[in-house]
Amino acid sequence: MASNSLLSKIATNEGHGENFAYFDGWKAYDRNPFHPTQKPDGVIQMGLAENQLSFDVIQEWIMKNPKASICTPEGVAEFKNVANFQDYHGFPDFRKAIANFMSKARGGRVKFDPDRVVMAGGATGANETVMFCLADPGDAFLVPSPYYPAFYRDLGWRTGVKIVPVDCDSSNNFQVTTAALEAAYEKARNNNINIKGLIITNPSNPLGTTLDRVTLTSLVKFINDKNIHLVCDEIYAGTVFSSPKFTCVTEVMQEVKNCNRDLIHIVYSLSKDMGVPGLRVGIVYSYNDTVVNCARKMSSFGLVSSQTQHMLSAMLLDDEFVSNFLETSSKRLARRHMIFTTGLENVGINCLKGNAGLFCWMDLRKLLKDKTFEAEMVLWRMIINDVKLNVSPGSSFRCVEPGWFRVCFANMDEHTVEVALKRIRAFVGVEFEGNKKRNNAEVLVNSPRKNRWGKDGLRLSFGSATRRYEEIMSPRMMSPHSPMPHSPLLRAT
16 A cells, blocks of 8 residues: 555545544444345434435336437437537536526526536535635635535535534524624634635525525625625525425525625535436536636536436426426425424424425434533434434534434335334334323333433433443544534435
């Protein structure tokens, strides 16, 4: 093996995040993945934000439209043209199709210009491209917490851009406020950190919520006043399944007086809304002409394959398919969200009220031994090792309050969801008889025997996990607020 001294700093640093302790959940799943018959006691993957609920709608369209693929007898006549195409602008019909889908996913309330659509290799590539266009190494962006753990990788690993967290908490359901933005901005400036912009995810990962119009308007006004950029990660725009409806930054931008459109940029992808992360379709959409031109040149390093462009052009220009897919996906996400959150509520576990995304922001603060991130990590490891659910701890999203966990519910079938809920019921010691809930021998709500029962009467019902709960933290544990990435979501989003 070559010595690291012979390699670049980028190649050998820990900026990717693969080797951090939080990745243990993924390793546990990889070692023993759940299967309903072959490995019924395996680890259930609930740390992966994938939308697998509407594949059948896409597959049905593909079966009915074989000409859209160059790998079928009906479509092979286009093989030469598609295989030889390498223009980094992309097929005109592809850019038109993406603009059409972006509009439909936002309820048709805004239109997008195909000439501003720039390709990238997934949202990861799109985020990095935007950073290369807007900032220099050492510059920083404000990011409201909790936020996607791999932002450290996507935004800063190769660009040298830094993240300045804007702390948000449960007192107002983690909504970002102008006061919090101002405080983070001024603190950074006092520390000689050059703030180039603000990055928001809307809908939020991990919260599963959307920004209301008033809040979004305040953010646009904030960046205009400071003359800094606003990057809106809207990759979950098409996953909204209940009210309030999604408000796109484009809608607000048009309403803000004297808004400098050159400061507004959107990152989009088909990975979440359509559930096709393997196709690597990322999009940079900027209202700044210079950014569009620069990003298009940089896209040479991460183009969407011409074969993928060709197929998606036909699919996403089919308005009937797009409308049917978005409607079906929304209904199925709503149903799955209801099933999962109701199952949690039945055992006394609440989630932040959500209306979008592929996950819930689960509140397990009651089950912490202490109100510390160390206690959160101990609880998380028990959930992985004993309950065998790979969920994601809030500290990996830089949540300022210990005890919150992101739990994904759209990357599995209903049988697996029910298995997960049964394990959670056993974990907190609640059993069911038909539709009637009863406390078993290990749960006593409001029990006076506080030395034996968890907070609020919930006792954790596990065996060997009890001993681990008392153990001292492993020295491998990192601080949850380390400036380096520390996430189990290496492959997730």
